[in-house]
Amino acid sequence: MTTETDKTTTEETMTIREMCDLFEVTPRTLRFYESKELIFPIREGTRRHFTRRDRARLKLILRGKRFGFSLEEIRQLLDLYDMGEGKTVQLARTYELAQQHLDEMKGQREELDRAIAELETQMEWGARELEKRRSNAA
DNA sequence: CTTCTTACA
DNA sequence: TGTAAGCA
Secondary structure (H helix, E strand, C coil), X not given: CCCHHHCCCCCCCECHHHHHHHHCCCHHHXXXXXXXXXXXXXXXXXXXXXXXXXXXXXXXXXXXXXXXXXXXXXXXXXXXXXXXXXXXXXXXXHHHHHHHXXXXXXXXXXXXXXXXXXXXXHHHHHHHHXXXXXXXXX
């Protein structure tokens, strides 16, 4: 028996507020994603009603974002998903993009490591220089 | 009071 | 995405 606490798995519809609390995002974000066609909540008058499908997609959207995927890439991936393009194609594309982003992220880490190393040597020089000048002044 | 749209930062 | 304005 499903209680009101696991609407994520139920067919129950959720309000924008409930969605925000559950996924820790702002209403602006949900409306923004809808404008980008990443999710399509049902409209009852002007109010939005998020379905189980929207919740599943949002979950993937947020994950993809954490992995550095652009909203456009995520949208295309999501489209393949429900277009029934075949799980294999879906998986292959996702893997391809993931590999691409992984390489990109590793490259960025190397750059960051270099910048950190440089800053550290500069600061070591600065520290010695400072002590030198202090002793001369004293 | 909450949600929605639109426009601007 | 945040914020603000004007409605419903």
